[in-house]
């Protein structure tokens with residue numbers, strides 16, 4: 019039975035990391051006759067490529083630095099013929115990237131299609147590097163840089179066409195010469211052969227979707243933290259690994275930003291008996307994700323989103339008027355702004371929208387255009403979003419406890435997520451961290 023192993027970008031930074039990755043793949047090879055390794059771009063490369071697309075003056079320098087990092091790692095970790103061949107392959111890809119970097123510098127324009135094309139180099143170069151390192155360490159591995167998925171043309175957040183991709187993947191597996199196949203995560207291609215990306219964190223989603231399309235039992239997401247934790251260990255000092263999450267809990271936590279997982283990561287797991295394991299390259303501890311809520315489930319994890327704005331649109335003209343909410347949300351659509359949360363009191367006098375701080379101004383200027391018609395007043399507040407997840411929240415005694423803690427922070431809005439396994443509180447910006455830490459204490463103390 020094949021096994022899918024996703025190697026995150028956070029654990030691809032230096033020689034030590036690659037030594038541990040080699041060891042991990044060797045260990046997995048003892049248990050599984052076919053391994054599909056999905057790789058992300060090496061640490062920070064996607065962010066750097068994004069900055070190349072917004073800071074076009076500097077793009078040739080950025081891509082030169084990316085190329086040098088790959089070659090430096092290759093020269094330390096591969097030798098002889100392996101080094102020579104892979105050096106040529108990585109250099110060929112980098113030449114192409116360098117030419118694109120110069121064109122965007124000259125044109126000072128990057129379309130969504132070109133942006134995805136540029137981002138695709140991160141995962142493609144990582145595929146060449148990782149497969150070369152595995153081979154240099156005696157693992158029979160083949161790197162295939164063609165993305166395994168066919169997608170639509172929704173650049174930046176492409177949708178995978180599953181039936182066509184299934185055939186593609188079957189072809190890849192049939193023609194592969196090695197038992198360890200390294201594929202690029204995060205990227206796809208259209209039927210015309212143009213590169214697309216699936217959205218940030220998309221390699222985790224690549225791994226689970228491949229798992230579904232190939233029909234595997236287990237997908238392993240290998241990263242720098244020992245599983246999905248009760249809170250981001252960078253924000254919550256005493257965060258602990260969550261040993262098991264039901265699918266609903268995992269979906270809620272990933273949507274709320276835990277472990278920077280792509281929001282669709284767990285979609286492919288529905289209706290299958292595939293389990294997903296999130297584990298660390300460096301230490302023991304892992305999270306198993308599968309199945310439904312269990313009776314003894316309590317509270318599992320917390321998230322704190324601290325860069326959001328609450329936009330309150332006030333208008334007596336909204337009351338009882340069919341289509342007014344649609345009109346407001348359509349402004350967000352027109353502005354290309356994702357609505358994180360939306361609410362309206364039964365009096366229908368206001369509509370509250372929560373959006374990312376970075377996109378708030380785009381929405382505000384669209385709303386200003388309809389001031390005086392549908393919109394009377396607009397209020398903007400800096401807020402935090404605190405989300406708490408766990409099947410236990412369905413139990414009255416647990417939800418009462420959570421609500422009573424939150425009530426002392428005077429939440430601006432409260433909502434519940436899928437299958438009632440989460441609660442989200444919108445609070446003023448200076449209150450979020452305190453509330454999240456207090457709720458986190460309740461989770462950790464069980």
Ligand SMILES: Nc1ncnc2c1ncn2[C@@H]1O[C@H](COP(=O)(O)OP(=O)(O)O)[C@@H](O)[C@H]1O
Pocket residue numbers: 025026027028029058219240241242243245246247248249250251252275276277278279319
């Ligand atoms: N609840 C959480 N559990 C674990 N990690 C979290 C959580 N919330 C946020 N993170 C952050 O996610 C990071 C790992 O995600 P990411 O950098 O995308 O890894 P990778 O590149 O390996 O996919 C961790 O370093 C951690 O700071």
Ligand SMILES: N[C@@H](CC(=O)OP(=O)(O)O)C(=O)O
Pocket residue numbers: 025026027028058059064065140203204217218219220221222278
């Ligand atoms: N490289 C892409 C895809 C990805 O999933 O990366 P990572 O596994 O490092 O989160 C990104 O940064 O969005």
